[in-house]
Amino acid sequence: MTLENVLLVSGIIFAIGLYGVLSRRSTIALLMSLELLFNAVVIAAVAFSRFTPSAGLADAGAVTANEVRAALTGHVFAVLVISVAAAESALALALIFALYRAKETVEITDVSEMKR
Amino acid sequence: MNEAFEVPTVVSFAFWVASAITIAAAIMVVTVRDVFKAAVFLAGSFIGVSAIFFLLNAEFVGVVQILVYVGAVSILIAFSVMMISDVSHGSQPSRARYASVTVSALVLAAIAVTVYNTEWTLNSGLTDPDAIAGLSGTFIEDEIASGEGRVRDASGIQASDSQVVQTGVLGDSTGTVGALLVREFVLPFETVGLVIVAALIGGLALMRPREGEPDPRGGG
Amino acid sequence: MTVQDLWLLSPEIAMTGVAIAIVFADFFIDNKRTLSYMAALLLIVPLLLSLNLWFDVIGDTEATSGLFGSLVADRFALFFHFLLLGITAAVITASVQYVERLKGLEGEFLALVLFSVTGMLLLVSARELISIYVALELTALPAAALAAFRRDGLSIEAGLKFIILSAVASAVLLYGIVFIYGYTGTTNLEAILTRLGDLPSDPGTPFGSYAVLFAVVMIVAGFAFKMAVVPWQMWVPDVYQGAPTPVAAFLSTASKASAFAVVIRIMYTAFGSDSLSQDWSGLFAALAVASMLFGNLLALGQSDIKRLLGYSTIAQAGYMLIGVAAVAANTSNGDPLAGPQGTMYYLAGYAFTNLAVFFAIIAISNRTGSNEISSLNGLSKRSPLLAMLLTVGVISLIGIPPTVGFMSKAVVFSAAVNSGLLWLAVVGVVNTVVAAFYYLRIIRAVYFEEAEDESRITADAPVILATSVAVAGVALFGAVPWLILRLAEKSLDLLAA
Amino acid sequence: MFSEPLAWLIIALPVAAFVLNGTAVRAFLGPQSLVAGWITIAAVAGSFVLSIFALESVASDGATIHQQHDWIDVVGLHLTFGILLDQLTAIMFVVVSGVSLLVQIYSQQYMHGDRSYTRYYSFMALFTAAMLGLVSSRNVIQLFVYWELVGISSYLLIGFWMERPSAAAAAKKAFLMTRFGDFGFLLAILYIFSVNPEYLDIPALYEAVGAGAIAASVATWIALGLFMGAIGKSAQFPLHSWLPDAMEGPTSVSALIHSATMVTAGVFLVARFFPLFEASNVMDLVALIGAFTAVFAASMGLVANDIKRVLAYSTISQLGYMVMALGIGAYAPALFHLFTHAFFKAGLFLGAGSVHHASGTFNMRFMGGLRKDMKWTYWTMVIGSLSLAGLFPLSGFWSKDEILATAFERESGVGWVVLIAGLVAAFMTAFYMFRAIYMTFHGEYRGGAEVEAEMARNANLPEPVGLGHTHRHESPWMMVAPLIVLATLAVVAGFLVNPLFDVGPINKHAFATFVTERNESVFSVDQHGDVPAGAEESHLPDAVHAGAEPEFNIPVAAVSSVMAAGGILLAYAMYITGAVSPVAMGRRLSAIYSVLLGKYYFDELYEDRIVVRGFYNRLARSLAWFDTAWIDNVNVQLAKLTANVGRGLANVQNGQAQAYAAVMAIGFVVVLFAFLVWGS
Incomplete structure (x- = not known):
């Protein structure tokens, strides 16, 4: 487990999520794919926290509290991203319900009245 | 790489297992036709990710991941799937698969090229045992937990703070993250609250039936 | 958090308060027109607090930052506070009639607008990437709900497209932020600048390192979505067409302005060193060209006026990007801030111009119920006043003097010439010629086409008021451009310090 | 000395009329208020009186350059504005406000009863104000505004x-065609700006040109851009085709557009930057474009049946005259031609309007015989036509002759081209103008608008829009009076240039002496508007100096007079007596005769007999065809091409959110890899 490997795992999940976003017809499945995208981001943030604390840590012999804080920024980032993504998916679900009520469909391909 | 900082083989092995499970579940999420099954795989994938978090010494994030994603988002999605009846069985297969695979592969290639071509400032040169303990171990000793607030200047980094001291109050990274959330990152933290409120209002407004809908194509 | 922090945050806090107050006032106030007026008037509070900060800041030599460096109430932020609050007040005034027709969702509509504005205020004040991201989401989520607010097929389609694509853009932006954090160990913009200076940089790689290159491109892509810049502009025409017109007006001005503000701030603060700005200047120049060409060419064939304005806003984003691309690093004698100053002037002028056009269309479609260009036929006879106001707005969009549309292009182009980007200015000029074709179709419909329905259009007083104010701004700031330019100049002198 | 506030007042008066008419009058007195007309007339009259003062002041004290004011003064951009009142400006002031005043008076009656009377007068005031501002601008950006x-x-x-x-x-x-020209203008401004922002100030630019600070290659590019703007505005080939169509406006608007405002703006622009053009290498191009346009447009005038179209082609042709004159360095003659042309062309247009007032149509096939009913209109139009044809001793003769004499003196290839083009155009001009006169005023009355409408009905064509009332009578005095004034000016204005001898207070070459003085005074002013003690040496080439004015060249004058007279005679022979050379015209003779007797025969006459066989028509028709099929078509095709490219691009915008997301992702990857491939 090195930084590069964790980031690669994150990248793979990002790519899988992107594939889902680009290909899934059901808006709900599409929403799930979006969550994968955010999860990939969170993995990367935590990985950086674990492996690359601030540049200052590397050359200074002693570590200070601020530097530890800087290192843990990734964790804070992860928590906030998770919360926002949850709110986003809640709103997206509301929209999907509204769509279902208005058009009796949840396929994203049916939502293409406006074009060109 | 510093001896003390090296990842134990067991942890490394566990990481690969967790990653494999996560990736496999994720692939199922985006390929399986039945949306309800996809929701179940999504939950599995979330659990795998939280395992990765634990292995990366991010206990707090891992717990939040399980609470929010596995506990709330997956359930929400699963319920939605059940409420919109025709979704679970009538879902159309994915489309434009090859094009989507190509685009995703390109993005992955971009990420990989970046990751492997960058000289990351790894903490391999780190010698201070306390720092290593703080970053790789479970416990750090930090003054933050003692509640002595220090004002930091604009840049926020080169502050006048002391070194990590042994005599501080004992706390794990969760405490530090918590302190960070209400100190350094209080602004985004509070804003997230607003985001949730706004999403709630928006969601309710869209879901609520309203008396006498306005002219549907009424320009407006 | 200290009293000083609260003070610096006061406009945003007040804005939140206004939003929540409207939610509650909705329960008690039955006359929803009053509710709209109340919302517009209450904006005075954050405006006054911003003004207070402005006068506080004048004379200071250093930016006033608070909340551990995550927030800054400098004049750059305050300039956009004024702009955003002004836009919001105008949009709320112009949509009084629309809100009245919502039947039970008036308070929600206003509250969502106000929440979105809160996000924008935070966005332009934040100086730390995580805060910027969260603030961005606070602007985007209410906007998505607002886009779907009419709840018919088109409107929901607009909302859904917006939220899905916005989420993709957010994920991209987040990836960029994470890489910057991973590479420099911080998310604070100023600290990033310092770190990037300390870290070794490879002269053969753009931006000195793959990670920074990747991160910058991703961050720009994330914000380009909001700025409506090619190739991240795809949502724009669809959402403009489907969303309620006041929401489209709001998105095209406020959302765009705040996105430009944050891009300027990030680029000039975190990546502001000479060697880096060389690189992103080229990026923005290329994006500007793509946006101008794409927007103008696709606008030519449109028949829906809101869709046309959607393409137009893409093209206009291209002109604005010329100012962002015009960085001083390319020149020996240019002023470092002429470019962003031009962009700020352009944004303000565009806000007046586009609001004038959108408001006129709100007033007309309230009556005609259509957004086709042909619904404007014979407007000069049906409502000479509206016809005149709309015409001034369109003339400004074309960029004909003496409107603000011309002056802002002149300023931005001259900044480009000064930073050695003569070719970019030439491309801009070519595009203004192409753009005349489709904007002229609006004037043509207004003055030269026969109306099927000759009845007079009497617009609601608030819409007329808002439109007139916007048109007055178009004329005033076109004739006296230094009013805004001086303000922008003052706003910027701390940014690059 | 003419003070600056007065100069601003010249522009401000019509602006005030525009604002007043557009707001108060329209709101309180309605869209047909006669007050609107009086307001505009009063404002333009005020401008005219002030313009006379300005001219007088410039004549006695020399050019004045008023202080420049800061317009935008922020870091990185410094724009100024101000008034540049030199000889060129003073003359333009008088011409613009004078012609505009007459047109406004005329319109009181001509537009009477129009349902948008107020709007007409507010736009006319704006139009006049814009042109007055244009000619007095000190800064290039100000000029562009x-x-x-x-x-x-x-x-x-x-x-x-x-x-x-x-x-x-x-x-x-x-709008779009002139805007295409503006594109060149804008590029020129950008280039000036990139060379040195100070040069946007016109006096500073003169100074730089004079000091040789601008390289010839730089001057060439700037001049090319400016000339492109001039081509668009002054309807020179290949951007000319908007002007004949512009006849769709009210005739009084055409009169103003064709004589003093709008189209002369292009010629003015070249004149304003004449030192720059002199320093560049585009002069020959200017001359050739002008010469070609002069002949090309005149030939199309030969076959037009709409009297306003004849006049429109004539305008293009005459503008070509001015442009080619500028191209061979004949600065003063070009301006003089602009000056005289303004009077007789305005007179002719107003006359056409008067005819329209009586007959209800602009189609000459349905006119004829109006001479008896409209004596004043007839005679003023004959005088205008004679002047336009360039017959001694009318003003058109002198101004045209100056140009031709200069071309003769050049003794260069371009000079010969210009001379020949000028002579050919003179012949054609004389012919088509008198063809118009004969068709309109001589012979039998062919029914006017009623017959036209009836024929249109029979042929299932849309009915032309007419005035409705077609009683043949002289127009009211408010319409005739401007005609008389303009006709008088068309007669006497020529004496200002008079190259023969001094006439009373007016010296020989008075006009040329006056306009070429500008060089000394303008060049010797530094950018801050202060006039230094010692006037510098002029930097214009010798040829434009008063002393070097071409002497009256009798052979040239004789040849051109013969050409003009020949044209008139040919028209006379064809349309009055029908006695054109029996050998050449042979069978056509009887045809013309019978056609003129049977008035409805005209269609056939044009579509078949003469067109098929007539040698001049063949050329004219093919040029006209070239014009519509190629020049117009190129513009249309260009527009179509852009639209098609747009439509092609629009396929990406297929309404599918996932396609949009894919474009976003691909865009990101492309940008990233573009950076990696091309580096920094």
């Missing part, structure tokens, strides 16, 4: 009768 204002107000005036689709189309065409 007025330039565009002229464009937009002409757009609104050409499309004034909005109920006609053709009017809307014509307005759009005029």
